[in-house]
Each structure stands twice: as structure tokens, then as C-alpha cells.
Amino acid sequence: MDASSMIPIGLDKHILFCVFACTIYILQFIRNKRWYQLIMTAAIAFSLTLHLSDSHSWFTVVGIVEAVLLLAALVISFVQPKLAKNAASAVAADMTVAAKVPTELTAPAAESTEPVMAEAAQPEETAVPNTAESTDATAELTDAPESSDTPTESEPKEESE
Numbered sequence: 001m002d003a004s005s006m007i008p009i010g011l012d013k014h015i016l017f018c019v020f021a022c023t024i025y026i027l028q029f030i031r032n033k034r035w036y037q038l039i040m041t042a043a044i045a046f047s048l049t050l051h052l053s054d055s056h057s058w059f060t061v062v063g064i065v066e067a068v069l070l071l072a073a074l075v076i077s078f079v080q081p082k083l084a085k086n087a088a089s090a091v092a093a094d095m096t097v098a099a100k101v102p103t104e105l106t107a108p109a110a111e112s113t114e115p116v117m118a119e120a121a122q123p124e125e126t127a128v129p130n131t132a133e134s135t136d137a138t139a140e141l142t143d144a145p146e147s148s149d150t151p152t153e154s155e156p157k158e159e160s161e
Helices: 012-030 034-054 056-100 111-121 131-142
Strands: none
Touching: 012 034, 034 056
């Protein structure tokens, strides 16, 4: 059996086809980053080896290699999107976990920010303050002089005799 009966197109047309197809697949790989496109490029380029020999066994070897490459491209075209989706969800989960980690554990805090971090870590009080305590605190803050006419709660009342 001669090569012309096994290969329906001539070498010159086969080379043009392979160059065109490999260029398209390489450009698509650069654009999409799909690994099956590189495998298809290798399979197309490997098909040129048919012109090396007229042996029937060589055609069988090339056919088996082509079938393995096409099967690999098919499997990878289905597997790669699932792996990318799992990787994206793992990255999102890592980012979620990283967002929940307190900043004290991830980076050493500067001395000037320690009080701010300590205040932020404490829960806010939601109870209504006692009015007597709040008036004492207000008096202390304003430093208003107390009148001597009215005794405070801590001073005993003096009775006039």
C-alpha cells in the first residue's frame, strides 16, 4: 500500500492545513488557556509524520498516537473547567477564612494601634446607664463647682441647732 492511497491530500496541502490549524489552536490557547488546545496542536502536527513512511505498521502507530491524543484532549476539555471551578471556590473559601482571622493574628500590630484594636474587640454595652452615675460623671467632666447649699449623697446632712 502506498502513502497516496492512505492519505487523501498531498504533502503541500497537508502542511498548509497543519500550519493554519496549529496557529489557530495556539492563538486560542493564548486567549483561553485551555490545555486541550495544546494537545490538539500536537495531534495536528504529529499527523504530518504519516508522510515519513509507507509502512502499514507506521500508519497504525500514528493512528494509535492520534487516537490517544484526541482522547486526552476530549477528557481534558471536560475536566479542566471543573478543576478551575473547584480552584475558584477554594480560593473564595480561603479568602473568606482570611477575612475572619483577626488582624492581631495575621500581622503584628504597631504600638499606636493597640488601644484601637483592643477597643474594637470589646463588645459595646447596650444597657441603659444609671442616671445618678451619669450625673456624677457629667459633673466630673465639666468640673463645675458644687454649691455648698445642697449636700451631696456622700456628705452627711448637717442639722442646724
